[in-house]
Amino acid sequence: MQQKPLSHTKRGKLIAAAAGAAGGPLGIVVSPMVLMIVNAAKKEGNRFLIWAIVGIPASIGLWIVQLPLMLVISLAMMEANAAGRNGMNDWKQIADAKSLMPNPDWCIHTEEWTQDQMDITDRVKTLRCYETNKSSPIESDYRVIKCETEPDKERYHCTYEANRQFSEEEVVEKKRRFG
Numbered sequence: 001m002q003q004k005p006l007s008h009t010k011r012g013k014l015i016a017a018a019a020g021a022a023g024g025p026l027g028i029v030v031s032p033m034v035l036m037i038v039n040a041a042k043k044e045g046n047r048f049l050i051w052a053i054v055g056i057p058a059s060i061g062l063w064i065v066q067l068p069l070m071l072v073i074s075l076a077m078m079e080a081n082a083a084g085r086n087g088m089n090d091w092k093q094i095a096d097a098k099s100l101m102p103n104p105d106w107c108i109h110t111e112e113w114t115q116d117q118m119d120i121t122d123r124v125k126t127l128r129c130y131e132t133n134k135s136s137p138i139e140s141d142y143r144v145i146k147c148e149t150e151p152d153k154e155r156y157h158c159t160y161e162a163n164r165q166f167s168e169e170e171v172v173e174k175k176r177r178f179g
Contacts, residue, residue, distance in 0.1 A: 007039050007047040016051065023059030024066045031055060088178075090127050090147075096158035097129060100145045104129035105171075106178035122151030130174070133163055140165045 006012040013032040020031025031051075038051045091097050091107045107129040113122070127147040142165070147158040166174070 005047065007035055007051070012048075019052075019055070020059075023055070023062040026062045026066055027059055030058065030062065034058065091129055094127070094147055094156050094158065096156065097127065097145060097147050100158050100160065101129050101131050101143065104131045104145075105142070106130055106174050108178050124151055125149045125156070127156065128161075130164065136163065138163075138165060140167065140171065142166060 006015075013035065016032040016035040017028050020027035020029070023030065034054055035047070035051045038047050038054070042050060088104075088107050090109050091101075091104060107127055110126045110128075112124050112126065125148070129145050129147075130142045133141040133143045141163050144161040144164055145158055146161045147156040149156055
């Protein structure tokens with residue numbers, strides 16, 4: 001019985017997939033496919049040599065395709081993570097907050113545990129949003145809204161608070177962290 005060449009076996013395809021890792025996630029899929037194409041085109045001789053000669057430049061091309069995609073995905077994930085921790089998602093879900101402040105520069109969401117006189121501990125959620133006050137003569141003046149829940153309730157009640165002033169460094173930091 002004649003033995004199959006390694007490139008035609010499952011083990012050969014696994015070797016191709018492992019070597020395809022040099023081309024990133026797509027390389028793991030594309031590499032065995034290239035080996036199958038080489039198998040179909042070349043009936044005699046060393047098929048892995050042809051596969052390797054094709055695979056080296058192909059792996060570079062695959063990285064050129066994948067890197068921008070990976071960057072876009074990672075930036076989207078970072079943005080989603082930032083939106084989850086900075087309160088902007090909460091602001092979008094509160095109709096009162098959107099009506100009081102249509103375009104905040106940043107929002108900060110906190111949860112605090114309070115204790116009343118009967119020793120019952122409750123959770124109060126607070127959302128504060130800040131927006132540049134363009135009508136103020138003070139350059140670093142920010143309007144503030146505060147939305148707060150009743151203890152252990154989910155409905156927010158929003159009101160205006162006194163304006164706050166921040167230094168330029170504080171504004172840049174808060175917009176970076178929470179905006």
